[in-house]
Amino acid sequence: MGLLPGGYWDATGRLHREFELAVLTGREEELLATTRGRSAALVTEVLSRCVSRLGDISPVPPAVAQRLLVADRQYLLLALRQASFGDRVQANLICPWPDCGERVSVDFSIVDVPVYPAENPAPVHTMTLAQGQEVSFRLPTGADQEELSEGLADNEAQTLTRLLTRCVQRIGPTGPPSERQMAELPAADRLAIEERMRQVAPRVEQTIEAKCAECGRTFVAPFDIHRLFFGELRTDANLLYQEVHYLAYHYHWSERDIMDMNRDRRRTYIELLADAIEVLNGDT
Ligand SMILES: [Zn+2]
Structure with a gap:
């Protein structure tokens, strides 16, 4: 049994945070090994199959797995990897020190990956912009990732505008903003909203500290949970x-x-x- 760093709010306003997992079977290994691309949709499918209980929800339908917060989905993938194939992760990296550049193999434990739970989990958060307008928003979920991974991945600014449009529920007295209203919002306001979202969202650290065996120096390397999860299964x-x-x-x-x-x-x-x-x- 585990506890989500964020949690799922159902339609009646109840928070579901405790979860139980079933380990991956050959079926999920096959699904993961043979499906290309669309990784957000695949995460939804795998979580729906392998999270056997979430709070009072059992089984967990894809519509629920989809609406889990981004960090909760990452956390569940890590927990699933740990339950299915163990806690140790091995990765091959290149030492980034310019005078070294040697191949380094690093080893770390999933339990050591830092997780920052939400301090105040809530289905909707509110904040006030510099000019006094009140903004309410929800946090990004797997559904947003699925929706935004299609088509616009190469235009980062537009993708961000679309994400904000999906998540912001109200600016000042008016209801959900249109994509155009969101694009026309002053850059400082948009930044403030993004910053607030980051502050209230739970987070799973996606970097590891590694030590180069050649030059003895340490460095911080990015480690992508999706890539870890899918990468090692795809080769198998x-x-x-x-x-x-x-x-x-x-x-x-x-x-x-x-x-x-x-x-x-x-x-x-x-x-x-x-x-x-x-x-x-x-x-x-
Ligand atoms: Zn080195």
């Missing part, structure tokens, strides 16, 4: 199919049953088989 599609093949071949289990197993269980059987085969070979 062939291995997954080989494992399924191996178990099906020796045990005559159906593909469906094998795919329902998690990685640990598959590998336990593969090890048992390897031992059994070794014994057989030893006897002859």
